[in-house]
Amino acid sequence: MKRRDFIRDMAAGSLALRFGPGALAGAIATPAAVPVLVAVEGESPAAITREAIAALGGMKRFVGKGDKVVIKPNIGWDRTPEMAACTNPEVVKTLVELVLEAGAKKAIVIDNTTNQAKRCYVRSGIQEAVKQAGGDMLFVDDYRVKKTALKGAWIKEWDVLLDVIEADKVINVPIAKHHSLCRLTLGMKNWLGATGGARNQFHQDLDKAVVDLAAFFKPQLTVLDAYRILVRNGPQGGRLSDTQLMKTVVAGTDPVAVDALGATFFAVTPRELPYLRLARERGLGEFELEKVRFEKRKI
């Protein structure tokens, strides 16, 4: 990295910090005709991802020229794609391509994994996919994790990945999975992977933690991979029989709505998930899908 780039990045990062991710999110104008939430079903993970972003108005709506974009998949586990423990590599790859096509300077893919980072990056297929698409895959660096004021209802401050908070734009790319404490791990819970420290203590009040993190990170875009979902033995599964093919990608600008739609794949009604209710109370979005501008496509 050139020094000039670094100074500019730092400036951008500190500006982003100063005004908070909320300011960035608010800057995006929502054209009236464009839906807030889309679900696209189809055979190819890449094609349905492309279609979903197109339905939301195209990647240019979210990413500007020269932006540094962080794409945050779930790469938490040392599992192959068909185990549905990590985000589908094709979905991540397509997003990296779209982000770079939209003129972004950098597309960084990062996650604070649970198993050995390199294993997760390799076995999930995401490292190879990101490399092919021209993105940068980063391991979490001890010096790039910093205690930051989250100003949450429960968590006041916590270690977060600087790469995520310094980015110009953030895209959340979770996978839909079963979880035995909060029932389902979808988009908002995926932000645990952008934190460091003793994050397993979040489990002592996981719903509140999820909402505090979601309120802090506020992505421009959430793309939920539900191509193959994990229906039991979550959040890492281990057998093909733990998974179920849904062949769907959900994308949206409302992270609560994305999670609410994700819940329906597991026959869970959104109001059963306490963190969705808490998130709406915090003004993060809407979980009653009938109130959301929603479009469904099939290709």
Place this chain on the structure above:
Amino acid sequence: MKREKSRKHRVLELLRMASQTAFFGLFLTLLLGAHYTGEDYIGSTVQRFFHFDPLLALVTLVAARLVYTLFAFALITVVATILFGRVFCGWVCPLGAVHQFSSFVFKKTKFLKPPREEKASLAWKYYILIIVLAGALFGLDLAGYLDPFSFLARSFSVAVFPSLAYALSGFNGILYGLGTTGLARSISQALENWTINVTFQQGFSVGLLFLGAVALNSRKERFWCRYLCPTGALLGLLSRWNLFKLKIDEEKCIKCGLCTQHCETQANPYPNEKWKSGECVYCQNCASICPTGAIRFPVSLRPEKMTNVSNVDLSRRKLILTTLLGIVAVPFFRLTPSHKRASLKLIRPPGSLPEDKFLAKCVKCGQCMRACPTGGLQPVLTEAGPEGIYTPMLVPKVGYCEYYCSLCTQVCPTGAIKKLTIEDKNKVKIGTAWVNKSRCIPYVLGKPCIVCEEHCPVSPKAIKLVEAETKLPDGSVAVQKAPVVDLELCTGCGICENKCPVMDDPAIFVTSVGETRSATNRLLLDITKETPADPYK
């Protein structure tokens, strides 16, 4: 007389340095390469070096009463030594290179001034060799402590690499502070890529021993090789027939004594008849330093007199006495309860042989600890008795056994850890997890947790959740999901203990009971089943 140094031997000396540097570099590169590369099976790394080591081959053969075919490579070293003397020590051994280089540095910095003549006895390494071999007769593997490959690999795996990585990551903090983000980032990514763990419970003692061994070179050049190395001693015994014998041209010799003063290994080139073929490592120092080029190594088929091999009085009496000493010492190693009942903390790597066989084969080289991706494999101090010092055990608080990893089984040079495919490894149980209900958050505090359950890698999970009622201090009753271990499914990988949020003494922990390799370290009398076939046969 015309004084002219031998150019030929100077070239040979330079070649010897190049060879040492190359082998040292190769050794470290291969050792560094023993990590998850992105491939599940990493092929042969530094363990191939070990297969060329005749001492390890002999001791493993005798102690474990097993023929490990890969040790056939050691025959090459044996034949080479018989033909060419201890070239292995002078030209190949990477630990020898460390000692020779540090001796050189100590000499240049005047810490070490070699005397004109060295009288110290060279017998110690032969006694060490005899004790090691006598121990092997009784299944005691002591070779690993002083074998040069084991010593070097262990020192670098457990102490040198970790401390370098630690220093480098500290340096990274400075780089970030200075704004050189690009460089700092490359370093941090590389450290992650090479998987250098920086936490080792015996890192301090292993590191000190290594520094001590290097520091001894300030007393005598190549102190280790002269007085301690049992492998060198074994090769020394083989070297009396070698073809190239030192010859001083009496007409050219001016009796300056430089050759003997600067001999790395006290082989005493001058006077010629006092030269010890068993000590010479063919480093070419003497021939290169000789001001008149009087020293050569012509072919000679005449075997060296046995007494002259090291000029050590290896008389029958002393040999018998030392052998007896070795034999008497063996029971001391066995006065430990670990032979009666398994140690609860002694969780061996998956694929480890039953304990007695394991101890007879493990050479304490630390390669498994180097390869372990989570840093969970740690050198043992007390858990395995005195003969188990520096053997590996899993310490789940530090790191756990990765589900899709069998690297430790792939890098073991002696087969103390049997090579396993990942599929087979996942059928091996290395221990059993236990819930400490008096510390577990849901059981005691009535708060939700389930962290152990979500990390359990087997499917269906070995940790099940049940509803547990907890009486809280205010008298109310909390109901939470709490963990219960299914012994049939638990493999003892230890990720539950590693990730447990109760930091000091995890509320779920693994002990060795139920390990596949042991017929006695059992929990349940399972008379309804046939004894499972020994997975290592």
